[in-house]
Amino acid sequence: MLSNKGSLRTRLVLLFGLVLLIGGAFMLLAANALAQRSADQLYDKLLESAALTAVDSVSVIDQELQFDLPYAALATLALSENDRVLYSLTNHAGKVITGYQFVEPHDRKEMLEQHQQGLPYFFNHSYQNELFRFVILERRLLESGMQDKVYLQMGQSRLARDQLAADLTFKAMIGLGGLIILGWLFVWLTSGWSLRPLLKIEQELACKEPTDLTALSTQVPAETAQLVDAINKFMGRLQRNQDRNHAFIAEAAHQLRTPLASLQAQAELATEDHDIQTIQKRTERILRNARETNTRINQLLNYATLAHRADIRLPERFILSEVVNQVLVDLAPIALTQAMELSFDNHIADTTIKADPEAIKEILRNLVDNALKYGKPNTGQGLIHVSLNYTAEPNCLLLQVQDFGAGVPADLLEQITQRFGRGELTHHAGSGLGLAIVEQLVHGMQGRFSLVNVAGGGLTAQVFLQVSV
Incomplete structure (x- = not known):
């Protein structure tokens, strides 16, 4: 009895579930990245708004810079209760006018390009072992004959935005989990329905006698x-x-x-x-x-x-003429004891074919044995002629065994190829199986077998072999 290798339905569900889990993992990573980007965009707007409010409060009085951080700027960032806020105001030379120490941006060239386009420059940086999100704004001062540039840097810790990203990711994970469960259930139901024809086949086979x-x-x-x-x-x-x-x-x-x-x-x-x-x-x-x-x-x-x-069917590649010659050598002593001579004409040289060599040997043995029994002439020494030839058909060879005896009546040619069908030849020793074996083997090789009476006496057995040359 065959061992049980598990349920095909279970395999389908597990395989599809694995695909869903892998796909869900990639989608969760994508959702987390999208949530992080969305949180950054939201809080960057708040941070930029606070920085714009603050930088607008910079003024020049008596050739001196005046800066008073407005409450409105801090109120905007106060929406994130647990976040820390840093700011720094520097001149074009990098000297801190007020606030914390200026944090160098990652790419000053990119910052300058952003400022030339009138855009703020955002970057992440660690400050006192805590990750902050910074924005740098540039303002040109053209007041009271003073021409200068100042840079306002404002930073906010990432606690609130990371919490928002985590919340968005968690909600996406719940949605993906629900879809995966629904997908699993769908596959479980549809696989059972799809495999129902196999159950019908099993039931019909089980009901058969x-x-x-x-x-x-x-x-x-x-x-x-x-x-x-x-x-x-x-x-x-x-x-x-x-x-x-x-x-x-x-x-x-x-x-x-x-x-x-x-x-x-x-x-x-x-x-x-x-x-x-x-x-x-x-x-x-x-x-x-x-x-x-x-x-x-x-x-x-x-x-x-x-x-x-x-x-x-056990085909193998071999030289056909060598197999035929080997069988004739084995049967030659038997032929001599019955005053019969064996001859062989090979017209296919050393052609290699792919077939069952044992079947070829048995076909030839039975044909020669049949000729030895029934093909001896009434007087003199008998002759059995074996030949191999090509035919006009592709991949088809002709094996012929000809004797010169009395032949077989035309109405018995078909009968003697049946099992135990010996016709009127029962006065000879034999079982009536030889030609039946030949018929069976040739048919198994998709070949053709025929018996033809020779004019003047004798019988020719023709075997057309369909082989891969």
Whole structure:
């Protein structure tokens, strides 16, 4: 049983939740920066207003500068109860006329450019271990024949503006948190609804009987249609394999029942006979029948194994002519014992193909074995000719095995390629599986198999192999 790897719905919710959290974190950082900027803009207006009120109170009396910080300037900044306020009035030479020590701006050049445009210059700076927001205003004095410039610097600690920024950020965080929770709930609900087709597929599969391999009929969206199609194709293959196995088992049982019954009958008769010669003859029959039965069982097992290989397909790259030559070398001694000669014409040189070499070997063995059994002429030594050729079709090679025997009646050509279908050839030893194995293997390789009678006598087996050259 497959181990449970967790819920797909939970994975979707967690993944989307992670995306929401990461996105929320970036949005919170952006909201904090926006809140800080908004707080600075608000309090900078108040600070600038107070500085303008203060700098307007600068006057010249008897060639001397007079400055009296107005209450209105302090009242404007008094809105921030816990903030400290600093001010400093200096002349163009940087000498402090009144107030605290002048705090040098970060960029004097930028300050001068701002003043030339008639704009205030703002900057942050630490003063006595506390961060302040400063503004510097420039005023030209053209009174009583005096021409001079003075600079008013006014600073305010950042407690109030930082508190405002924190409040704005907190409210944004509450809003983002609510959106994240709503997003999570939305994904949880929609993922359950979206995955409902999978539940329908599961329910239909669970309701099927073990022997019911018909296609699923559940209507599903396009995203899961491929899954249903793959399941239906898989069940179709299972159905075909099941049908083939049932037919194979039934036919195998039928084919084995007769020789086993014959073995049993011969053995029972042998136990009742007392004549040594009769017992010896019956023993020889038992041995011959046992060998034929053993051969038939081996062919049946071989057929089942190769049919399985044809289904799973185990392709590898190899030189086709070398495999054919190897099989012919292995079968040459058997051919000699039957007064048959094997010949091979290779017209594809060392062409490398991608296919199942074991299937190719079994195809050739069965074709040559069939030719050895049925392709021997009535007189003289027989010949079996094997050839490899290209065809006009792309990625298609032709393997031919030709004998010069009596051939096969035209009306039996199709029958002898069926399992246990031997037609009128039952007087020869055999199980009727050889050509059926060839048919099955060639079909599994998407090839074609045909038998053609040769004019003047003989039979040619043609195997068209669809391979990647």
